Amino acid sequence: MxxxxxxxxxxxxxxxxxxxxxxxxxxxxxERCVHCYLDHDDxxxxxxxxxxxxxxxxxxAGVLFLTLSGGEIMLRKDFFEILEYxxxxxxxxxxxxxxxxxxxxxxxxxxxLAVESVQISVYSHRAEVxxxxxxxxxxxxxxxxxxxFLKSQGLQVTLADVLMRQNHQDYSGVKALAAEIGVRxxxxxxxxxxxxxxxxxxxxNVNQDVLQKAFRxxxxxxxxxxxCSTPNGASADDMESFPCSAGHxxxxxxxYGDVYPCVQFPLPSGNVRRSRFLDxxxxxxxxxxxREIHLGDLPSCSQCVHGTxxxxxxxxxxxxGNMRGPSTQDxxxxxxxxxxxxxxxxxxxxxxxxxxxxxxxxxxIQIQGVSPTPPAxxxxxx
Amino acid sequence: MSSPSxxxxxxxxxxxxxxxxxxxxxxxxxxxxxxxxxxxxxxxYTLNEVAAxxxxxxxxxxPLDEIVQRRICREFDVAPAAALEDALALVEELAGHGVxxxxxxxxxxxxxxAAPEKEPG
Numbered sequence: 001m002x003x004x005x006x007x008x009x010x011x012x013x014x015x016x017x018x019x020x021x022x023x024x025x026x027x028x029x030x031e032r033c034v035h036c037y038l039d040h041d042d043x044x045x046x047x048x049x050x051x052x053x054x055x056x057x058x059x060x061a062g063v064l065f066l067t068l069s070g071g072e073i074m075l076r077k078d079f080f081e082i083l084e085y086x087x088x089x090x091x092x093x094x095x096x097x098x099x100x101x102x103x104x105x106x107x108x109x110x111x112x113l114a115v116e117s118v119q120i121s122v123y124s125h126r127a128e129v130x131x132x133x134x135x136x137x138x139x140x141x142x143x144x145x146x147x148x149f150l151k152s153q154g155l156q157v158t159l160a161d162v163l164m165r166q167n168h169q170d171y172s173g174v175k176a177l178a179a180e181i182g183v184r185x186x187x188x189x190x191x192x193x194x195x196x197x198x199x200x201x202x203x204x205n206v207n208q209d210v211l212q213k214a215f216r217x218x219x220x221x222x223x224x225x226x227x228c229s230t231p232n233g234a235s236a237d238d239m240e241s242f243p244c245s246a247g248h249x250x251x252x253x254x255x256y257g258d259v260y261p262c263v264q265f266p267l268p269s270g271n272v273r274r275s276r277f278l279d280x281x282x283x284x285x286x287x288x289x290x291r292e293i294h295l296g297d298l299p300s301c302s303q304c305v306h307g308t309x310x311x312x313x314x315x316x317x318x319x320x321g322n323m324r325g326p327s328t329q330d331x332x333x334x335x336x337x338x339x340x341x342x343x344x345x346x347x348x349x350x351x352x353x354x355x356x357x358x359x360x361x362x363x364x365i366q367i368q369g370v371s372p373t374p375p376a377x378x379x380x381x382x
Numbered sequence: 383m384s385s386p387s388x389x390x391x392x393x394x395x396x397x398x399x400x401x402x403x404x405x406x407x408x409x410x411x412x413x414x415x416x417x418x419x420x421x422x423x424x425x426x427y428t429l430n431e432v433a434a435x436x437x438x439x440x441x442x443x444x445p446l447d448e449i450v451q452r453r454i455c456r457e458f459d460v461a462p463a464a465a466l467e468d469a470l471a472l473v474e475e476l477a478g479h480g481v482x483x484x485x486x487x488x489x490x491x492x493x494x495x496a497a498p499e500k501e502p503g
Contacts (some may be wrong), residue, residue, distance in 0.1 A: 004426050008417055015413055064410035064417060092408030092419045114406045116421045156421070 012249045017062035018281055019249040022263050026071035026255050031098050031134040035164055035204050037192045045255040048078040052085050057277040059089040069096035092116045099146030100139055107149035117156040120147050125173035133166055147181050157183035164204040193319045195266050211336040228337050234307035239296030243314045247290035261290050265315025300326050304343035306334040401473050401482050402442030402489040418481055433472055442489030
């Protein structure tokens with residue numbers, strides 16, 4: 001992150017401004033990815049008029065960075081109407097899409113509207129692997145064509161991969177493909193539980209051997225020695241730090257108007273169909289509770305050697321049952337990265353050795369490992 | 383530099399300069415500054431209070447000297463000639479980065495709104 005961007009984030013935090021918002025336009029999708037956390041049925045999406053009203057409110061609240069995502073955004077017939085309105089309000093717009101419906105004409109329109117960047121989901125360079133994950137025959141070819149159309153328009157494009165059992169051998173291939181097209185590549189190591197709490201898809205996570213390999217891939221993590229270095233624990237100053245930007249300078253709004261601290265933190269905090277966005281942002285008891293939590297308030301993580309270097313996601317901790325608790329997925333990452341177990345993992349091991357019942361949910365036991373979070377691979381907001 | 387047309391009813395005045403916000407950038411007021419993202423350059427600009435005032439008034443039809451007189455001289459206690467000179471240098475620089483469009487005639491475009499003020503909480 002550039003120093004100016006960091007400065008901007010710090011200023012937004014001090015002023016209580018939601019600098020970045022992810023807005024999902026639909027949960028409907030033309031793909032059926034095996035690892036997706038969404039319910040794809042339409043339970044009453046906001047209309048274009050409702051989105052425009054919300055965009056007015058977001059601009060007034062000070063939002064600059066707007067991510068439009070889904071579901072597949074291009075399935076909305078009014079997608080460009082909403083995007084045009086957002087750009088007229090001078091948001092910096094990033095799009096997340098599978099690209100299947102982006103052809104030359106759509107790419108040219110996106111360029112005209114000066115979107116900041118487009119992220120396209122690509123899970124393998126091999127059609128038989130990618131299409132088996134998306135369950136849409138021909139989807140890899142379409143997604144790659146979209147990336148080329150967008151690149152030819154001069155847009156900034158990223159191929160976004162997710163590490164899972166089905167494709168862990170292919171991330172280098174996707175990275176090489178991105179380089180050949182001349183676009184960026186990112187690898188997301190986090191498989192997120194379903195929004196209704198169902199954790200069964202976590203079984204798609206890769207095992208620790210695969211993680212070890214990824215952690216030691218310079219092309220992914222940069223300086224391996226630094227990335228895997230032994231943590232020093234948290235200082236007194238660190239205890240006052242916030243876990244992440246969720247609820248502080250970032251939030252998420254679903255296609256139904258529900259406001260959450262983050263897309264990965266499904267704590268219902270209000271609904272923009274019933275209240276003004278800024279009233280929710282300023283006065284939601286749930287968001288205010290999230291904002292009260294400092295590292296020092298986390299019973300286990302504040303005592304953990306990984307306290308300040310862990311990628312702990314408060315949303316995943318919430319999905320695990322306690323937003324002040326550890327996120328075991330991130331504990332696993334810290335362990336695989338450094339070889340040092342977290343406080344939480346030590347407690348689980350001790351409990352298992354004593355024959356005491358595990359406190360971890362059944363879904364989590366299925367995790368054999370999770371992967372590193374290389375600098376460019378975080379699923380969390382900056 | 384652009385070559386804009388002159389909208390009906392808005393004839394250009396000799397020696398006047400007109401400025402308009404580019405539709406290719408993203409921008410928002412953050413406290414007393416305006417943050418501007420220029421995607422084509424992958425660059426962020428921070429405009430201070432004075433530059434932010436010019437940005438917010440850059441509607442394409444108000445001459446720059448009027449903007450300087452109304453917003454800069456009144457709000458910042460500066461002499462008109464010096465303020466206009468500085469403003470001209472600023473807008474030319476920002477135009478060079480694609481942030482503003484500068485012309486000697488009113489600029490016809492569906493100009494986007496300036497970064498709105500944050501509502502009180």
